[in-house]
Amino acid sequence: VTLFDPPAGEAQLPAAVLRVRMVVAYDGSAFHGFARQPGVRTVGGVLAEALERVLGHAVELTCAGRTDKGVHAWGQVVSFDAAADRFDPEQLQRALTGLCGPEISVREVTAAEPGFDARFAARSRTYRYTVLNRAVPDPFRRHLAWHVPEPLTPELLELACDPFLGEHDFSAFCRRPKTPPGSEPASLVREVLRAEWSALGDGLLRFEIEATAFCHQMVRSIVGTVVAAGHGRIRAGDIRGILSSGTRAAAPPIAPPHGLCLWHVAY
C-alpha cells in the first residue's frame, strides 16, 4: 500500500500529511480487544483496515486505552496520519459507518494539531463499570453488566473506594507487563483522581473511576476487590494492606470484562 498512486511516469512527491483524531464507540463482546493482531477480529484491526481501504494508504493507529477482549468503549480516542488530499471528515465518517458495521461506531472525526497523540496527550481516562445487583438477571444487559445476585451494601462499596484515591504503586491491582531482558521494569505508579458508585435503580449500580492513566486490568482488579468489600468479605483496612504489599496474590479475583467501558478521555 502506498501513500498515493501517481500517474505512471510522474515523479513521486511526498504527500502532505494530516494528523486525524477520532472518537469511537464499540461493543467489546464482538472483538478480541483493541490491539491489531493477525488472525483475530480486533477493534484496531477492523478500524485500520477500513481506514486503509478508504484512504488508500497504510494506517498506524494510536489509541488512548488498549481495551481487553470483551471490554466496551463509548469514548475511545484514536489518532493517525492521513494523506491531506484524501481527508474529508464527513465522508470518512460515513464510509467507516458502512465498513465497520454496527459493532463499531465512529462518533467524531476531526483534524488534530500536528503531533497530537491519542495516548501521550491524554490528561486522564474515565472508565465505567456496571453491576446488576439483584436476584433476577436482565437479558438485555447480559453483555453490558456484571450480574451479582447477592446484595451489596452501598456504604461498604463507598468505603472501599477510598484506599485507591491518590498516587499509589498499583502492582497488587495490575497484571504486570513482561519486562524485556536487560531493561528496567515499568513503573506501576498511577494517580486515581476519582472513584465513586451511583445507584441507577432496579439494582443497577455504576462505578466510575478516573485516573491519569491505568495499568493493565487495573479497573477490573479494583472492581473485584470493591465488590468483595460490598459483600463484607474484605474491609477498607485490608485493601490498604494489599495495596502496600504490592502482591496480586492477596487481592480478591478480578471482575469480568463485560461490565467495563472506557467512557471518556480528557486532553
Added chain:
Amino acid sequence: VTLFDPPAGEAQLPAAVLRVRMVVAYDGSAFHGFARQPGVRTVGGVLAEALERVLGHAVELTCAGRTDKGVHAWGQVVSFDAAADRFDPEQLQRALTGLCGPEISVREVTAAEPGFDARFAARSRTYRYTVLNRAVPDPFRRHLAWHVPEPLTPELLELACDPFLGEHDFSAFCRRPKTPPGSEPASLVREVLRAEWSALGDGLLRFEIEATAFCHQMVRSIVGTVVAAGHGRIRAGDIRGILSSGTRAAAPPIAPPHGLCLWHVAY
C-alpha cells in the same frame, strides 16, 4: 417423562395439578422465535425443557404472544400445569434462572386460578418498537433498535398512526396464516386501542401500540408503513386506502424484527 415417579410397587395415583403463570423477558436475537420446534433453539423450547427438568414431568406451554425470530420480550406471559407437590415458586424461579441462561429471565412465578390461559385470558397486548434516527449508529443498541439514518418528521409519524386506531380488517398489514383445506379463513379483524410515538433523546424514538390482539407481523408491518410516512414517502390518506384495500402488496416493506419488543400483557 412421567408426571411422578412412584417407588416401585406402589400404586400410581393421579397427582394434583396446579396452573402456573410466569412473566418472562428475553433477548430475541439469541432465538428462532418463541414456538417450540425440533432442531432449533427457541424461547419456548428452552423454557419447557428447563421446566421439565425441574418439575420432572412433561410441560405444555401457552404464551400470550408468539414472538418471531429476533423479536424481544420484556413482559411475555406463559401458563402451564405443574404437579402441585413439586411447585415452589421461589425455588422454581432460581432454578430457571440457572438453567435458561442470561438470554431468558423469569421475572415472576405465581400460582394462577384454575383454567387461567395466558393466551385466551389476555385483554390486550402492548408492543414497543424502537428506532434510532440519526446518522451515527449505536453499537450497544444494534440488536434493540432499527437504525434509520435519514431524518424522520415527528408530525408525520404522529399523523400516520391515526388510520390504525379502532377496529379494522388488518389483511393489508398482516402475514395471512395458511387456511387448512375445507375450513374458513381466520378473521384478521383486530382493535387497536393506542398507537403513539415518543422521543427519548439522542435520536431514539419509541413507538408503543396496544391492541386487543395482533395478527402475524402486524406491528412490524405498521411500523414499516409509519416510518415511510415519517419520510414523506406515503401519506395518512394513502394508509387508509391500503387498509381498506386489504392487500399487502400496496404497503411499504415491513420493519426488521430486532426493534420490536412484547412489552406488556393486560388481563
